[in-house]
Amino acid sequence: MDPYASEKEQIEAIRTWWRENGKAIVAGVVLGLAGLLGWRYWQHYGQARADHAAMEYARMSAAIAQGKDEGARQWGRQIIADYASTPYATLAAFAIARLDIDAGHTQAAERRLQWAFDQAGDEDLRRVAALRLARVQLSAGRLEAAGKTLATVPPGGFAAEFYQVEGDVYVARGDKAKARAAYEAALKALPKDAPAEQRRWLEVKLDNLGAAPSAKAAS
Amino acid sequence: MLQTIRDRATGWFAWFVVILISVPFALWGINQYFGHSGEADVAKVNGTEITLQAFQQRYEQEQARLQQQLGPRYAELVNDKTLRKQVLQRMIDETLLVQAAAKAGFRIGDQLLAAEIHGIPAFQGKNGFSTQRYQQVLSSQGMTPFTFEPRFRRALLIAQVENGISGSAFATPLEVDQFIRLVGQKRDFFYLTIPLARFEAKAPIDEAKIRAYYDAHKDRFMRPEEVALNYLDLDVAKLARKIPVDEQALKNLYQQEAQRFVTPPERRVRQILIRVSKGADAKAVAKARALAEKLLGEIRHGASFAKLAKKYSQDPGSAAKGGDLGFITPGTTVPAFDKAAFAIKKVGEVVGPVRSSFGFHIIQLEAVRPSHAIPFARVKDELAAQYRRRKAEDRYYDLANRLTNLTYEHPDTLEIAATKLGLEVLHTGLFSRQGGVGIASNPKVVHAAFSSDVLEGNNSDPIELGQNRTVVIRLREHKPAALRPLAEVRKQVEEDLRRQYATEQARKMAQMLLAKLRAGEPVAGLAKAFGLKVKEVRAATRRDTGVTPGVLDAVFNLAPPPKGGARYASVALPAGGYAVLGVTGVTDGDPATVAEAQRSGERRALARMYGQSEFAAFLSDLRRHAKIEIERQQLDEQ
Numbered sequence: 001m002d003p004y005a006s007e008k009e010q011i012e013a014i015r016t017w018w019r020e021n022g023k024a025i026v027a028g029v030v031l032g033l034a035g036l037l038g039w040r041y042w043q044h045y046g047q048a049r050a051d052h053a054a055m056e057y058a059r060m061s062a063a064i065a066q067g068k069d070e071g072a073r074q075w076g077r078q079i080i081a082d083y084a085s086t087p088y089a090t091l092a093a094f095a096i097a098r099l100d101i102d103a104g105h106t107q108a109a110e111r112r113l114q115w116a117f118d119q120a121g122d123e124d125l126r127r128v129a130a131l132r133l134a135r136v137q138l139s140a141g142r143l144e145a146a147g148k149t150l151a152t153v154p155p156g157g158f159a160a161e162f163y164q165v166e167g168d169v170y171v172a173r174g175d176k177a178k179a180r181a182a183y184e185a186a187l188k189a190l191p192k193d194a195p196a197e198q199r200r201w202l203e204v205k206l207d208n209l210g211a212a213p214s215a216k217a218a219s
Numbered sequence: 220m221l222q223t224i225r226d227r228a229t230g231w232f233a234w235f236v237v238i239l240i241s242v243p244f245a246l247w248g249i250n251q252y253f254g255h256s257g258e259a260d261v262a263k264v265n266g267t268e269i270t271l272q273a274f275q276q277r278y279e280q281e282q283a284r285l286q287q288q289l290g291p292r293y294a295e296l297v298n299d300k301t302l303r304k305q306v307l308q309r310m311i312d313e314t315l316l317v318q319a320a321a322k323a324g325f326r327i328g329d330q331l332l333a334a335e336i337h338g339i340p341a342f343q344g345k346n347g348f349s350t351q352r353y354q355q356v357l358s359s360q361g362m363t364p365f366t367f368e369p370r371f372r373r374a375l376l377i378a379q380v381e382n383g384i385s386g387s388a389f390a391t392p393l394e395v396d397q398f399i400r401l402v403g404q405k406r407d408f409f410y411l412t413i414p415l416a417r418f419e420a421k422a423p424i425d426e427a428k429i430r431a432y433y434d435a436h437k438d439r440f441m442r443p444e445e446v447a448l449n450y451l452d453l454d455v456a457k458l459a460r461k462i463p464v465d466e467q468a469l470k471n472l473y474q475q476e477a478q479r480f481v482t483p484p485e486r487r488v489r490q491i492l493i494r495v496s497k498g499a500d501a502k503a504v505a506k507a508r509a510l511a512e513k514l515l516g517e518i519r520h521g522a523s524f525a526k527l528a529k530k531y532s533q534d535p536g537s538a539a540k541g542g543d544l545g546f547i548t549p550g551t552t553v554p555a556f557d558k559a560a561f562a563i564k565k566v567g568e569v570v571g572p573v574r575s576s577f578g579f580h581i582i583q584l585e586a587v588r589p590s591h592a593i594p595f596a597r598v599k600d601e602l603a604a605q606y607r608r609r610k611a612e613d614r615y616y617d618l619a620n621r622l623t624n625l626t627y628e629h630p631d632t633l634e635i636a637a638t639k640l641g642l643e644v645l646h647t648g649l650f651s652r653q654g655g656v657g658i659a660s661n662p663k664v665v666h667a668a669f670s671s672d673v674l675e676g677n678n679s680d681p682i683e684l685g686q687n688r689t690v691v692i693r694l695r696e697h698k699p700a701a702l703r704p705l706a707e708v709r710k711q712v713e714e715d716l717r718r719q720y721a722t723e724q725a726r727k728m729a730q731m732l733l734a735k736l737r738a739g740e741p742v743a744g745l746a747k748a749f750g751l752k753v754k755e756v757r758a759a760t761r762r763d764t765g766v767t768p769g770v771l772d773a774v775f776n777l778a779p780p781p782k783g784g785a786r787y788a789s790v791a792l793p794a795g796g797y798a799v800l801g802v803t804g805v806t807d808g809d810p811a812t813v814a815e816a817q818r819s820g821e822r823r824a825l826a827r828m829y830g831q832s833e834f835a836a837f838l839s840d841l842r843r844h845a846k847i848e849i850e851r852q853q854l855d856e857q
Contacts, residue, residue: 051328139391157840210778
């Protein structure tokens, strides 16, 4: 049953409808287009920034590879200042922290890692930052702070790493039983393709604490 | 209605429709419409497909790489199924890394991509990066910039993440100290070994025990499955032996290649060399030249070349012989000398000074031996071999083709192919999957021999044993795996039983000794009472040699003993028997006395380890959160 008697009426109906809603539709389309273009522009802008950050990061990496530590630090500081919201800033902070540690500036390294930890947007990079920060804190004898740092992030796939540092903290505290448990948990959590040296090193640390009483009876 | 649309299709209505349709195209591009279209996938990683084609390509690359690296041992060392899995795992990991990198905001822009490509030495000509060279190198690898650049961009992106994590890893001073302490630790200990030989002779063995052991361990006493083969061997070397040679053909060949069969022209020359060292300045060069000129002048005025050479030449090999170099052939001396020496017209003539990389030479021609043809008789054998080889190779390609067809068309016999191709059906002896002698030592042949196709009685596919040799095999005899009769293996059974008994006795004794040691009995007394020898070791490192294998690991597995005390353990030795041991002292490595160079070496090694393990953890975290679907069927069917 066609509600419209003739084609003429149909066309008339469309015209009326258009008169009533046309402005709203045009406005909607224009707004939508503007929004989309704006979004695409924003995306493009973000990508261009990331491209520049990547470029500078590549320069920093080249400077490190050539042993030009001072140049590398300058590039790194610039990336951190200009592109703080990109992951390149986190990596730059990692790189500078490593230079600091190797030069014996533990405190400077800790500040860098703390910054990386606080601002890292990516979850996994944040885990790496937490691990490294805790290790530096432990090395500086600040066991409490190291423990706290580890406790603030869920370890995810980094469980073995987290347990290992936890074990190191317990060793520093002189708590052999807990250290042993932590190292054992670390060995258990190691991913299949973990480097063999890591497994060996964990075993050496564990052996030095002596096997747990139960294991001793078996041998 | 439709008619009206058609009528109106030129007015505002048409425009409205066109704009409506074109908006999505303009905004989102049309690339999405040309995505995957029914291609088979081997895996899906968070929705990203790894296509069968990409996998296959990568797998073949990897296979080729390994084959080149391992050579003939490939078949024995590489399991295809494992390799498939490894390749797929790597492709999945790469996909995960690319996804994670994109999500975290990593990007390789066009500018960086270009800079990295320009930096690759293989793409550089004389004046830096060369577009022509770039395209040449790529096309020699079967690629174009369009296929290479996205791949390279991907690789760069992955490298950025990987190096960003593992390259910035460090080891803290505390960790380095700990490493030096533990890895450099030294331990004092003693140990007693309880050898199996002590008990083996006393093992109570009787017929019932032998029977029972044999029945319980049948899998140990199986004879492996064996096959013997018939085969056709198409070999260029063998074909060549049968090719008849006629004198005339060889003579023609000799004529054709006449220029190959001549001796080179030879010249006997003398020289005087005035050396100029590599970095010499203009003054030194001028001085050397002046001396050379002076000597040349003296020779031209009648002085003896040989005498002057003896006195002045700085060529240690020839000076004492009056500069005589003997006969030389073209191209065997430095270019400048070579050119000058072979340009001299008359015997006795002197030229120079010639500048070469050694210095200035004055050269005299002593004698000339012109080049001459080598007579046919002397090269006849060489020509015959060459002739046979060429003819055999031509025949080989033809025969190999026919061999393939004939053995395929008549899969149940080799005789037809043998008769038609004038080959002989050869045989191998019995051999197992471990291989045998002759062609059965080749892993490809062994693999084919135990394939279901051949075991069912069909001819194998042609197997290439090298560039110029092909065999086709078929089954002659098949001996399935079978239990060897007791009589044949009785000796082995008895040995096993003795060993079993002795091991148990040694274990009991070790337990007993361990208990006594822990109870405080002195080791010397125990050793004497049981007729064992105590071995004492002082300050052993983890890598000490000279300690019975197996003991050292157990020693370093123990916790450090309390002061003045000891810790004890017993351990089964890998060579059989037991050891009982006691650790009496532990000295940690001392970070303070380690040389700076060693310390920084340890630091770098530790940092590398931390870097690798952090990256492994990063990957495992990505895997944990990923949705990975593997199409087993696609993977296994290939």
